[in-house]
Amino acid sequence: MLSLIVPTQRRPQGLAVAVRSLFAQQGVDFGAMELVVVDNDQVASAQGLVAELAAQAPFPVTYVHEPRPGVANARNAAMAAARGDFIAFLDDDEEAPAGWLAALLAAQAKYDADAVFGPVRARAPADVTRHRAYLERFFSREGPANEGLIDHYYGCGDSLVRRAAMPDPVAPFSAIRNHIGGEDDLLFGQMKAAGRRFAWAPEAWVWEDPVPARLTLGYAIPRAFAYGQGPSSAAAMASPPDRLGVARWMLIGIGQAVVYGAVAAVKWAIGADDRAQALDRAARGLGKTLWWGPFKIHFYGRTAPAPAASPATSSKALMA
Structure with a gap:
């Protein structure tokens, strides 16, 4: 069936x-x-x-x-x-x-x-x-x-x-x-x-x-940030919690946020066609770093x- x-x-x-x-x-x-x-x-x-x-x-x-x-x-x-x-x-x-x-x-x-x-x-x-x-x-x-x-x-x-x-x-x-x-x-x-x-x-x-x-970017970029939170959050919720995994993903996220944030700033300044993609990568990196409670974004259940x-x-x- x-x-x-x-x-x-x-x-x-x-x-x-x-x-x-x-x-x-x-x-x-x-x-x-x-x-x-x-x-x-x-x-x-x-x-x-x-x-x-x-x-x-x-x-x-x-x-x-x-x-x-x-x-x-x-x-x-x-x-x-x-x-x-x-x-x-x-x-x-x-x-x-x-x-x-x-x-x-x-x-x-x-x-x-x-x-x-x-x-x-x-x-x-x-x-x-x-x-x-x-x-x-x-x-x-x-x-x-x-x-x-x-x-x-x-x-x-x-x-x-x-x-x-x-x-x-x-x-x-x-x-x-x-x-x-x-x-x-x-x-x-x-x-x-x-x-x-x-x-x-x-x-x-x-x-x-x-x-x-x-x-719109107003929806997609916060959603990219939330997607970025996934690996860090999953490591934190493992049984037992994978603290080394959380730390690793947070460090990766910091690097992505810094590098792609700089790339996005340059691309935005020159009006590059793919500037939104760089911003997306930076947002995902930031999500890996800021993954816990206060930074969670609610996308559902708002009727x-x-x-x-x-x-x-x-x-x-x-x-x-």
């Missing part, structure tokens, strides 16, 4: 594109599949749309409402409702070509992988002209040119994971990452430490359409409160 999971929060257009792209998959057995859409809005804003989409679905669709804010809460709620032995994750700003899922499954079978990742190709609207190349690269995911086993991991969006390989098959995502993100990095880091096998499938690529509000929100997770199966 394969469960497709799409988390969403107030993105009806993106959600419709993502879900319909799953309905159009080729070379897979729809009879052994299900879709779980988890709505992380405090009100069940996506329920009506999911019901409409379910009427068009070639496999069962389950709607889950998780009103508690946080990306880890949303993913765990979907995992609790999912029945699959394998879980395929697609974000609500992504669109999967028809051969996406078949490519993930083929790589998993070929390498007996516990997790398979594929490329993400971001596309910005035509009216985004400032730092367009940088922003499309920022929201994209690149990897090896060839298929095969890899010794590192990527994020959840565009991935296939064996449920039994997760440290917790029902609620594998840590709630401490609810508002800052990186819950998937923490999970895959735990899986790597346990000796799980990761594979890369270059043919399993997806489009990503970032929301327009995120296609306005709803007066009638329920504290419990609810789900409703919508059969095709």
Whole structure:
């Protein structure tokens, strides 16, 4: 059994594109599949749309409402409702070509992988002209040119994971990452430490359409800073804590922040086309150095409160 999971929060257009792209998959057995859409809005804003989409679905669709804010809460709620032995994750700003899922499954079978990742190709609207190349690269995911086993991991969006390989098959995502993100990095880091096998499938690529509000340096550079915090934070959270690892990453970060900060200043002064990329590298270095509590940035769980929100997770199966 394969469960497709799409988390969403107030993105009806993106959600419709993502879900319909799953309905159009080729070379897979729809009879052994299900879709779980988890709505992380405090009100069940996506329920009506999911019901409409379910009427068009070639496999069962389950709607889950998780009103508690946080990306880890949303993913765990979907995992609790999912029945699959394998879980395929697609974000609500992504669109999967028809051969996406078949490519993930083929790589998993070929390498007996516990997790398979594929490329993400971001596309910005035509009216985004400032730092367009940088922003499309920022929201994209690149990897090896060839298929095969890899010794590192990527994020959840565009991935296939064996449920039994997760440290917790029902609620594998840590709630401490609810508002800052990186819950998937923490999970895959735990899986790597346990000796799980990761594979890369270059043919399993997806489009990503970032929301327009995120296609600015005001969003991307703080996010780069947060990405930079990942290695230092992961070393600090290891059991036992890897203090030498924290110190090493902080020293690396200082060097990156100083070198790339100087490069960014020069490039900005001369108006170089790639100046945003240098600033990005400096921000990631600074994140490695300033990784603890006061410097954490909250990117999730900021929806306005709803007066009638329920504290419990609810789900409703919508059969095709």
